Amino acid sequence: MSCQLRVLGCSGGIGGDNRTTAFLLNQNILIDAGTGVGDLQLSELLAIEHVFLTHAHLDHIACLPLLLDSVVGARTSPIYVYATAKTIELLRKHIFNWLIWPDFSTIPSAQQPSMVFVEQELGQPITLGEVTITPLPAVHTVPAVAFSFTSSQGSVVFSGDTIAGPDFWQAVNQLDALKALIIETAFADKEHQLADAAKHLCPSTLAEQLSHWRGNAEILITHLKPADSELTIQEVLALDHLHPIRRLLQGEIIEF
Numbered sequence: 001m002s003c004q005l006r007v008l009g010c011s012g013g014i015g016g017d018n019r020t021t022a023f024l025l026n027q028n029i030l031i032d033a034g035t036g037v038g039d040l041q042l043s044e045l046l047a048i049e050h051v052f053l054t055h056a057h058l059d060h061i062a063c064l065p066l067l068l069d070s071v072v073g074a075r076t077s078p079i080y081v082y083a084t085a086k087t088i089e090l091l092r093k094h095i096f097n098w099l100i101w102p103d104f105s106t107i108p109s110a111q112q113p114s115m116v117f118v119e120q121e122l123g124q125p126i127t128l129g130e131v132t133i134t135p136l137p138a139v140h141t142v143p144a145v146a147f148s149f150t151s152s153q154g155s156v157v158f159s160g161d162t163i164a165g166p167d168f169w170q171a172v173n174q175l176d177a178l179k180a181l182i183i184e185t186a187f188a189d190k191e192h193q194l195a196d197a198a199k200h201l202c203p204s205t206l207a208e209q210l211s212h213w214r215g216n217a218e219i220l221i222t223h224l225k226p227a228d229s230e231l232t233i234q235e236v237l238a239l240d241h242l243h244p245i246r247r248l249l250q251g252e253i254i255e256f
């Protein structure tokens with residue numbers, strides 16, 4: 001059986017039609033919880049049973065607290081939130097702390113919570129129905145992971161926010177039947193310094209990083225910051241690359 005990854009949001013910011021990072025995997029699994037989640041119908045929100053997070057930055061988790069509050073009365077089982085121990089610690093300390101938002105891991109009671117955190121270690125696969133989700137190494141300003149999603153038909157990799165690096169490519173190069181590489185390029189080359197400081201890619205560093213990749217799947221560019229998104233994608237498309245490459249589109253569905 002094939003799996004479907006629906007792009008709810010793939011922008012590095014907001015404004016107009018831009019939505020920040022979120023993907024719906026097979027109707028019941030959310031990958032990151034950026035503002036794209038807010039476009040789902042209530043019935044679609046109610047179907048979400050699992051949430052996998054790349055990292056704790058706001059553009060990737062903004063809708064998680066709102067999702068929990070919107071479905072709490074209508075669900076009879078918890079939503080499972082998978083992340084590394086460090087990311088869970090950040091969320092507990094800075095979001096679900098009864099100050100910014102209630103602690104839904106104890107609501108309505110600690111015995112029957114609306115949210116259950118599940119620690120997932122780097123490289124540890126978790127299989128849910130047809131799909132296996134594995135966190136891969138990423139390098140960002142806060143603890144972060146990338147993900148591979150694998151079905152019987154093949155895999156898709158999502159870089160999350162990262163400057164990539166040798167560990168990331170080693171993991172990606174080991175995957176068989178890679179169908180698509182979704183990789184960020186947040187900034188244009190004129191913001192190279194900011195990209196380095198914020199541990200994001202820009203077109204020239206993307207080109208360097210891609211030289212470590214041994215695969216030939218389609219490359220889908222995500223997380224463009226809105227102010228220079230057109231310039232950034234033009235710079236990416238002008239790279240002398242060996243792979244098919246294009247911008248990831250909000251609303252598209254990737255089958256694998």
Ligand SMILES: Nc1ncnc2c1ncn2[C@@H]1O[C@@H]2COP(=O)(O)O[C@H]2[C@H]1O
Pocket residue numbers: 012057059141161194197198199
């Ligand atoms: N010095 C900085 N370090 C990290 N992030 C920065 C910095 N200056 C601005 N930012 C922005 O803060 C944003 C936080 O989310 P992002 O990592 O998507 O992208 C980051 C940048 O756009």
